[in-house]
Amino acid sequence: MSTTIILSYLFIIVGVILWALLIPSQRKVSPKFLENITVFGGAFLFASCFINLVPHIFVGQDPYRFVTPHAHFKVSAAVMVGFLIQLLLEQLTQGAEHGHNHATHTHHTHPIFGLIVGLSLHAFLEGMPMVDLDGDIHQGLLYGIVLHNIPIALVLVGLFMANGYRFWRSLALLSIFAVMTPLGSLCNICLLPHDEALQSIIMAIVVGILLHVSVSILFNHDHHSFSWLKLMLIIVAFVVAYFTPGCPEIYPTFAH
8 A cells, every 4th residue: 555545544634633632622613614614524525526526437547438328327227326324424423524414403312423424424425536547646635624624623512512522532433433434444454355346436426425415515504695705615615626646547547
C-alpha cells in the first residue's frame, strides 16, 4: 500500500478525531459556523459528483473505451440504489449528515447508538471507491469526505456533551466513526474483485448517497430568504471542486 493512501486515511481519521478536543472544555461551535461549513461541504460534494465521480463511473481504465449501453443502465440504476440506501440510513442518523443536531436534545442512549451505526455504515460505503484499481486516490471524493465529516463530527461532539459522556468514551465512539471510511476503502481493495464493472457500480452507489446528502444540505436551509454568504460559499465550493484533480483516467494532465 502506497504512502499516499496511508496519509489519505490518516487525513480522514485526524479530521474527525481532532474535534474531540472541544469535549473537555465543553465548548460548542457556533451554529453559524456549522451551517456555513455544512453548506460549503454540501456544495463541494454536489460539484465533485458531476465533475469527478460521474465521469469516472462511465469510463474504464482506457479513457477512450466507454462501458457498454447495458452497463450504462446498471450504473444508472446503482445511483438510484445509493439514493435509496441513504434515505434508509437517515432513519438511524436523524439527518446528522446534513449538520442536523436534533439528537442532541435527547438524553437516551439508544438514539446515540443508532446514530453511530447509521453514520458508520454511511462512512463505510462512501469510503469504498476512494482508491481505484490503479491505487490512485479520487481526490474529489477524499476532500469531499473530509469536509463532509466536519459537521457530522461536530454534531456527534455536541451529542456526547449533551448526554454527559466522559471524554474517553466520546473519543472511542468518535474514533469508530473516523475509521469506517478507511475501513471501507481497505475492504474494497483487499476483499472485493478488481473488476471495472463492479467498481463502477460501487462508485455509482456512492454517487447516489452523496447526491442525496448534498441536495438535502443545499435545499434544507431557508431558501425563501436570499443569502449572499450562502451563494458565495456555494460558488467558491464549485470553483474549488472544478480545480480539484480528478482520476487520471479522465484528466490525464493531473496524473503522476
